[in-house]
Amino acid sequence: MPGRSTMEAIFLIRQLMERYREQKKDLHIVFIDLEKAYDKIPRNVTWWAFEKHKVPTKYITFIKDIYKDAMTFVRTCDGDTTDFPINIGLHQGSELSPYLFALVMDEVIRDIQDDIPWCMLFVDDVVLVDESREEVNRKLELWRRTLESKGFRLSRTNTEYMMCDFRATRYEDGDVSLDGQVVAQKDTFRYLGSMLQKDGDIDEDARYRISAALLK
Incomplete structure (x- = not known):
């Protein structure tokens, strides 16, 4: 979501949940967590993304020079x-x-990203939403294959x-899986600092914010 803050992202997901609750239609939401997102990007993928974005050669060369022969060390109690x-x-x-991360992600997901919402x-926080469990699972697998490639x-x-059972009917059977492993199903999820509930209410978020304020 270029040019947007966390507030817009939170507002959009809440508005979608509210609309579907009013219409008594279910929503299925997957929150993707990328492991050490900044640390995992291969350098050749970064240069590939630059070229696909038609970044001028002089800037690519400059950034490559920054990363050339990069060294580090680990500080321990023994030295x-x-x-x-x-x-x-x-x-x-x-x-x-x-900025480099956003550019790489923009190119990697160009052909698989659906419309908002x-x-x-938002940076490395990815949310996939659909009206059916099967379809959100299909999207998740597509994202897995694309990103891990x-x-x-x-x-x-x-x-x-998180399944938002707004129809209040019989619970839909089945799981969402990631590469054959069942994805944990939650009743709440903290998204960009805001607590989302599967019933669309905001009382958990209110309690979370009050508790956070009292700790300051």
């Missing part, structure tokens, strides 16, 4: 390790890295699924 090379991922703490991407990895333990 520092010897330097070792970093050949993958984006530089942590660099102001340039969020059925698919929302470029070096990313979807977390099998932290990717979560």
